[in-house]
Amino acid sequence: MSSSELQRNRAVLPMSTVRELTLLTDRQIRYYEQHELITPKRGKGGQRRFSLNDIDRLLQIKDYLDAGDSTADIKELFAKAERKNQQQAGVDSSLRRSLQDEFAQIARFNNH
DNA sequence: GTTCTGACA
């Protein structure tokens, strides 16, 4: 996982910031969390701490909702996208191994 | 002052 990717998962934003960035009410944001569309971390006093990825998810949620999808639909859409990403990660790592093997053989050939 | 949970017209 890249460094910038980790930073996007840094849960540091308070409700007030998320409200302004997404133009959603805190009532809506809490509602989406109840339906497991987002899973913010909790800080001192049980206050929610959102990451940039959470912001992104919320913006997507807003679009899907406008498109007429239910919260259950959206949850499944996210799950499906996640499965695809993991699948792609598997393809990528397997491709990396193949290339490494090939380079190793080439190096062996050149030394003989 | 801000955020949280639960509840209800």
Place this chain on the structure above:
DNA sequence: TGTCAGTA
């Protein structure tokens, strides 16, 4: 979803 109550 909005909003009000009672907290932390």
